[in-house]
Amino acid sequence: MKFIHAGDLHLGNPFGGLSITPSWLKEKLQTATQIAVHRLVDDAIVAAVDFVVLAGDSFNTTTPDARAQLDLINELQRLADAKIQVYIIFGNHDFVNDWQRLPAFPENVTLFPADVTTYHLQTATHETVAISGFSYTQRHISTDQVVKFPVKDTTADWHIGLYHGALGEVGVGDYAPFSLQALQQKHYDYWALGHIHVRETLQERPFIGYSGSIQGLDKTETGFKGYYMVESQDHQLVPTFTPVAPITWVTENIQTNRDLNMVVQQVREQFAFKEEFELISLQIETNQTNVLSAITNQQLLAQFVAAAQPDDMFFIYEVQGKPQQETVALPAVADQYWSSTVADVFNLDELQHLGLKQxxxxxxxxxxxNEQTLEELKVAVQTQLKISQIGDQDDVD
Ligand SMILES: [Mn+2]
Structure with missing residues (x-):
């Protein structure tokens, strides 16, 4: 058996934290979440999953606009055409206080009511699945919801919990606070959590965790975003993360001692070969004082924005400067090779090719x-290069 666990689509949410947005970028941002959801549905159909669960906050607000509603309904209809069931709970953002106001969902969709309810289905291979969950009907829930969930239905092959909320002390938090122990005590085969936008595993086996948001919507939501493809293996339900967000928020670190008038060109060349679009917070480490001051007075950011082109696969929305620390410099020729190849070698696509697919x-x-890991790898290799260079020089002496 096979299903998709996704959450926090936040359809209808504008991107936050971008002070300057060229019109070509606005268009990209407006369609990003819808593209992510479309890719999820493509994958669901190709993989012929048994069902999809959406763990709350599919819409960004309790009164989503017509566009957001239509985007979701259209994708759900594609799943309906492929005979794939969808189970949806509403979260604190898209809580339902008036069920009449909801758009007409296709008949393959099951919406959970406010009271914890369990639905059953049978997969194509005749496995039985119980799915328990509840929807928010108000923005905040501080009472204990876990206590209302039944313990594992032992007559079903699999029991899945669908829950939108945050770890916390019952009665203190606003988002259906729960303890990990309380979830564990239900003995479910899988808890599909929503609400936290960072992908997070609270327990490996049986899995209890968040798939995270499907598309990062502000600079705090960095890194790859997507959904979990969950498959049964040896009597366990095992999630595999699949990135689908067409836009990724990243931090890029660059060390350069080029002149101010060369920095924009150098950076743009370095970022020229990205496969998916990135919104970049750029950290420049340099010993050029005029570069540092152009960063402080926002002049360099303005230059990056002015140089941006509609067919770029990146947009630099923030530049921060840092004086370069005294380090052992690579010989000029090595530095040149390093600069010209570093972007080709240290990127996530390359890592994928090198075997992450396996x-x-x-x-x-x-x-x-993870961009952070990539940075660490880059620094580690550069350090090794410097050490070996020093070694070589010693040999010559
Ligand atoms: Mn939420």
Missing amino acids: VTDGEILDYFL
Whole structure:
């Protein structure tokens, strides 16, 4: 059996934190979440999953606009045409206080009511699945919801919990606070959590965790975003993260001692070969004082924005400067090779090609599909290069 766990689509949410947005970028941002959802549905159909669960906050607000509603309905209809069931709970953003106001969902969709309810289905291979969950009918829920969930239905092959909320002390938090222990005590085969936008595993086996948001919507939501493809393996339900967000928020670090008039060109060349679009917070480490001051007075950011082109696969929305620390410099020729190849070698696509596609362990994949890890690798290799260069020089002497 196979299903998709996604959450926090936040359809209808504008991107936050971008002070300057060229019109070509606005268009990209407006369609990003819808593209992510479309890719999820494509994958669901190709993989012929048994069902899809959406763990709350599919819409960004309790009164989504017509566009957001239509985007979701259209995708759900594609799943309906492929005979794939969809189970949806509403969260604190898209809570339903008036069920009449909801658009007409296709008949393959099951919406959970406010009271914890369990639905049953049978997969194509005749496995039985119980799915328990509830929807928010108000923005805040501080009472204990877990206590209302039944313990595992032992007559079903699988029991899945669908829950939108945050770890916390019952009665203190606003988002259906729960303890990990309370979830564990239900003995479910899988808890599909929503609400937290960071992908997070609270327990590996049986899985309890968040798939995170499907598209990062502000600079705090960095890194790859997507959904979990969940498959049964040896009597366990095992999630594999699949990125689908067409836009990724990243931090890029660059060390350069080029002149101010060369920095924009150098950086643009370095970012020229990205496969998916990136919104970049750029950190420049330099010993050029005029570059540092152009960063402080926002002049360099203005230059990056002015140089941006509609067919770019990146947009630099923020530039921060840092004086370069005294380090052992690479010989000029090595530095030149380093600068011209670093972007080709140290990028996530390259890591994928180098064999990440073979990796099935979610934790390991999460570790490598991460800009921070990439930065650490880059620094480690550069340090090694410097050490070996010094070694070489010693040999010559
Ligand atoms: Mn939420």
